[in-house]
Amino acid sequence: MAKAINSEPGCELIAHAASGNEAMARVSPRRPAVILLDFSTDELMPVLLALRQNTPTTRLLAIGIRPGYDQAETVVLAAESGVYGFVDADQPLADVVGAIRLTAAGQSPCNPRIATLLLQALQRRPTPPPRPHVPLAPGHSPLTPRERAVAELAGRGLTNRQIASRLLLGESTVKTHVHSILHKLGIDRRDKIVLDGDGSV
Structure with a gap:
């Protein structure tokens, strides 16, 4: 071999x-x-x-x-x-x-x-319960393309380490993106992140 x-x-x-x-x-x-x-x-x-x-x-x-x-x-x-x-x-x-x-x-x-x-x-596997849609908080800018990629994986339940592996990023970079995503969406937990099929929030 x-x-x-x-x-x-x-x-x-x-x-x-x-x-x-x-x-x-x-x-x-x-x-x-x-x-x-x-x-x-x-x-x-x-x-x-x-x-x-x-x-x-x-x-x-x-x-x-x-x-x-x-x-x-x-x-x-x-x-x-x-x-x-x-x-x-x-x-x-x-x-x-x-x-x-x-x-x-x-x-x-x-x-x-x-x-x-x-x-x-x-x-x-049992079907997971549907997650509520969280609209973009007023006055906040939309997510960047990289933040959308991180948000999609975080919304599927992946950890920062798993996201870092998938996107070939440092774990600390993913953590920074997640904090930014939560701030822009006006939410306090990553399990509230939900993206539409087209990648918009």
């Missing part, structure tokens, strides 16, 4: 780790665009969560997913924890390289089986 990645134009394998501790030690100073996570490791979720915390701008790609109920549940948990894409264990090596490129571009590669697992997990 390392040879295939390094032979791909524009791709370079900068580190390889055999354990969670080794992964954290090698990844933190380098901040790669994409990290491959082997789904067969016993410490998958602890490593995943540690990587999300310490390298929030790096996109995570899970590889080696096998059929089975246990892995299906872990796939859903991994997606909820910030994994961008998934590659099955039986997919060819070329698919892994292609998935790396898609993940680096901000897309979420996964085959139909994984997509079905994720959709089924969403369908099992």
